[in-house]
Amino acid sequence: MAKVLVVTGGSRGIGAATARLAAERGYAVCVNYLHSQAAAHGVVDSIVQAGGRAMVGDRPRAIAVAADISLEDEVLRLFQTVDEQLGPLTALVNNAGILEQQRRVDELDAARLNRVFAANVTGSFLCAREAVKRMSTKYGGVGGAIVNVSSVAARLGSPGEYVDYAASKGAIDSLTIGLAKEVAAEGIRVNAVRPGFIYTDIHARGGEPDRVERVQSAVPMQRGGQAVEVAQAILWLLSSEASYTTGSFIDIAGGK
Template structure:
């Protein structure tokens, strides 16, 4: 059976690195994106150049309807999904909690938490051996912020990733006997453009000397952890976290 992977937020950063590495390992890949069609199509072009099938699908994972459509497109164009990486996520301008309003919190939790629930739900329907599937694997992209808290910067983002940690643990136990493994990676201090969204593009440079390894991480280093958790090499691993944060 062909390995079919959906990577949410797959047009850039960790998502793009994961999509490309998965293609190198023989996965057919759906590159989900929100706005940047050109970037997503570029990743698809690079994957197809490897001789592997790939599609780009626009969908806001914060929308239940859009997620349903995403999975239906994959069903029709790539086949039944066997692996899912819940990577899509946002953060907003650095600020203290007393400055945050309801609109900001709703945006953060809709994208970072609800999106992972919606996508996992649709994946389970297709993967679960109790629902006629053949099993599969889900990897959630959390963050070391979930245990560090991101004080003075984005406690809301950290809290949303704490919710992903709890979801990973609970869901892994809920569907362990249905052939589906659920794990998470917790990146930290990785060179991606998400830091620009927080208002500090060079944030990794500010922190790197405080890290035990004295350097920031690369998206592909996170992707290697994700692909291991998706693979049969991790066949007895579920409910587990891999921190990719230079020892922080």
């Protein structure tokens, strides 16, 4: 059976690295994006070029699909597109997420909190729901795997910077544990990775492009991480090598 993967937020950073590595390992990949159309299609093009062809049989090797995962109708459209173009889903990486400008809690407003939790929490729940409906043996599926991208912020708290983001990732940790137990007997494994200080453009969106350089001296390994290092852990959790692993977390944070 073909391996079919959805990577949310797949146009950049950890998502893009995961999409490329998954394609190398035989997955047909849906690269979901919100605004970065050119970047998402660039990931698809790189997958096609690396594989030497655009199609495997009558199915594409990779597609790019725009969808705001915080909106239920768009999540439904995203997964329906995958059904039609790639075939039965076997894996999901809940990677899409946002953070906003560095602020203390006493400087936050409800609008910001709603944006962060809609993208980071509601979106992951909706995508997990649709994945379960396709993969669970309860619904006639053949099983599969979900990997949620959390953050070490969930246990460090990100004081003075992103407590709201950290709290949203704490919710992802709870989703991982609870969903893993719900669907373990239905052929689905659910795990998470917790990246630390990784070189991606998310730090620029938070107002500090060089944040990794500032904080890396506090990391036991004395360096930031690369997106591909996170992708490698994600692909292990998706693979049959992790067949007895569910409800688990891999911290990819240099010992932080």
